[in-house]
Amino acid sequence: MKISGKGRIGVALAAAAGxxxxxxxxxxxxxxMYDNDHQLKLxxxxxxxxxxxPHVYIELENGxxxxxxxxxxIECANPGILDRVGWKFNMIKVGDKLTVVIAPLRxxxxxxxxxxxxxxxxxxxxxGAPAGKALIQ
Amino acid sequence: MTIIRTCKAALAASAALALIGPAxxxxxxxxxxxxxxxxxxWGHAFPRPGQPADPRLNTxxxxxxxxxxxxxxxxxxxxxxxxxxxxxxxxTAGLEARCLPDGMPTLMFAIYPLEILQTPGRVTxxxxxxxxxxxxxxxxxxxxxxxxxxxxxxxxxxxxxxxxLVVDTLGIKDSVPGYRDIPHSDEEHITxxxxxxxxxxxxxxxxxxxxxxxxxxWSFRFVYKRLKGYHMLExxxxxxxxxxxxxxxxxxxxxSP
Numbered sequence: 005m006k007i008s009g010k011g012r013i014g015v016a017l018a019a020a021a022g023x024x025x026x027x028x029x030x031x032x033x034x035x036x037m038y039d040n041d042h043q044l045k046l047x048x049x050x051x052x053x054x055x056x057x058p059h060v061y062i063e064l065e066n067g068x069x070x071x072x073x074x075x076x077x078i079e080c081a082n083p084g085i086l087d088r089v090g091w092k093f094n095m096i097k098v099g100d101k102l103t104v105v106i107a108p109l110r111x112x113x114x115x116x117x118x119x120x121x122x123x124x125x126x127x128x129x130x131x132g133a134p135a136g137k138a139l140i141q
Numbered sequence: 142m143t144i145i146r147t148c149k150a151a152l153a154a155s156a157a158l159a160l161i162g163p164a165x166x167x168x169x170x171x172x173x174x175x176x177x178x179x180x181x182x183w184g185h186a187f188p189r190p191g192q193p194a195d196p197r198l199n200t201x202x203x204x205x206x207x208x209x210x211x212x213x214x215x216x217x218x219x220x221x222x223x224x225x226x227x228x229x230x231x232x233t234a235g236l237e238a239r240c241l242p243d244g245m246p247t248l249m250f251a252i253y254p255l256e257i258l259q260t261p262g263r264v265t266x267x268x269x270x271x272x273x274x275x276x277x278x279x280x281x282x283x284x285x286x287x288x289x290x291x292x293x294x295x296x297x298x299x300x301x302x303x304x305x306l307v308v309d310t311l312g313i314k315d316s317v318p319g320y321r322d323i324p325h326s327d328e329e330h331i332t333x334x335x336x337x338x339x340x341x342x343x344x345x346x347x348x349x350x351x352x353x354x355x356x357x358x359w360s361f362r363f364v365y366k367r368l369k370g371y372h373m374l375e376x377x378x379x380x381x382x383x384x385x386x387x388x389x390x391x392x393x394x395x396x397s398p
Contacts, residue, residue, distance in 0.1 A: 033383050033391050034232030052397055056380035058240060063397050077395040079382070084253050084269055084374050110230035115395035 035135065038107040038117040043139050046071065050100045055093040057082050062096060062118065064104065077115045078106055085132035100124050105138035173259050177304050179335065182373060183343050183365035184254035197342045198364050206323045207356040216323055231390030236318070238391050240378035242271035244293035244317035245310055246331055249345055249363055256373045264299060264306060272376050283309050286328050293317050295331070305336040319349065320361070326353035341367040 052063035060080035066073055080086060083093065096102070101124055106116035118131040120138035130137065172178040185198070208216055226233045236243055249255075253269035266275040277299040283289075289296045289312030299308040310331040319325040329351040338344045345363045349355065382394040 033234065033238040034227060036227035036232040037230050037391060037393055039230075054380055054398065057376050058237070058378050058381055058383075061380070061382070061398070075397070077382075077393070077397075079393060082376075084376065087374065109393060109395070111392070113393075113395050115393045 035107075035117060037109055037111075039110045040107045040136060040139075043105055043107050043119060044116070045103065045105050045140055046076070047101065047103045048076065050096060050098050050102060051075070053096045053098060055083055057084075060086060062102070062104070062121075064102065067101070073114045075114060076106065078104060078118050079115065080118045081132040081135055085134070086129075089130055089132050091129055095123065096121075105140055107136075173261060176259060176301055177337055178259070179264075179306070179337060179343055180257050180259045182254050182256050182368040182371035184251055184368050184371075185365065195366065197339060198366060200362050200364050203321070203361050204359065206319075206321065206359050208323060209354060209356055212324050212354050219322065226390055229390070231386070231388075231392065233389050234383070234385040234391045235322075236316075237270075238381075238383050238385065240271075240381045242268075242273045242293055244273070245275070245295050245313050246320050246347055246349065247318070248273045248275070248294070249333075249347065250320075251363065251365060253376075254368055254371060254373060255365065264308075267373065269373050270376055271378060277306075277308050283311065286311055286330070291315070291327075302334075305334050308333040308335065320347075324354055325349075325351050328353050338364075341369075343367070 046064075046066055046068050048064035048066045048068070050062060051065050052061070054061045059082055062078040062080065064076045064078055066076060083091075103122040104118060105120040106118055109115045117135055119135065120128060120130055122128050172180070206213075206216070223233045232238075242248065248268045248270075249266075251268060255269075256267045258265040258267070262279050264277040264279065266277070267273065273294065275294045275297060277297040279299050279301075281298045283298045284296060291312050291314040293314055295310040295313040297308050297310040299306055301307075308331075310333070311329065313325065313329055313331075315325075315327070319329070329349065332348045332350070334344075334346040336344055343365045345365075346360065347362065348358045348360045350358045380398075383391050384394060385391060
């Protein structure tokens, strides 16, 4: 796996956050909505990308054969956190083919939290420390 | 290859900073005479891969909040409810899930960077999340409990005690939870002692007093590293797709915008 230099810092950041003695509320909300233990890896085409607070969103049309869910709403961290792990506001565009690792909503709705994204050029980015690591590759 | 490229870019960036470094004072805003220079961006600094954590940034364990028995029971019950809601996958919506800032004192945890501005008669602290702004009026008298208009950040006055900025805050809104979501009363009073413990390390020793709610003052500390050259980002909470159900649980809205 190829992971960008800044992405690696993101991983270290996640490790460091685990050691923090006093980590209060996350900047926006708890991640308990997502099923971290049943992560999915899928490939799809971006139909919408929003670089906004409190979260960045990727709308992904699932291109995998036989996929039950055709459209995923994928929540990412926010521009500040993503900047610090190497993202750029314009690095994802409508029409891009992405491979993502996601933690789906526990309700079964077609929404998820991003864990890792692979861009068309092969670069891999994490979703920053609070969102946690991809458990599958 | 990407790693090497990024490292090269980082080296080039440090070289560029080194070049502009010596010239910077000529353009920098003058430090206020007699005040240590605490201006600029501050935040948690995380070790690079393979590097040990900076021991200067270790805040040590957080002492348990010395809540009076009734409040302690209420706080424990709330935390149990939060735990159950998390297990159910419907976490309790805090202020942030409603796009509201965390206010004093939690903003000083600085989940995102802080920026400090020193101007005559004032120290201003901006937290990147929600662009929260605290204004600390130097040399002004503090108001009285019950007479200060309540706000998310309270009313803060400060003075320099040698190398330490001593800040006194009261008037924090009822609806703003205390640190770690403890309750507070209108008698809550926060004292901060902010000082450089190294040229690039800033410490905030915070003491929360609240005679109605706490058995005795609750003290803890935050430590920040100077983020040289960091430019604060804007934060407008414009695209909140989380919503709260009638039971206070948080959900995510799915589907194209």
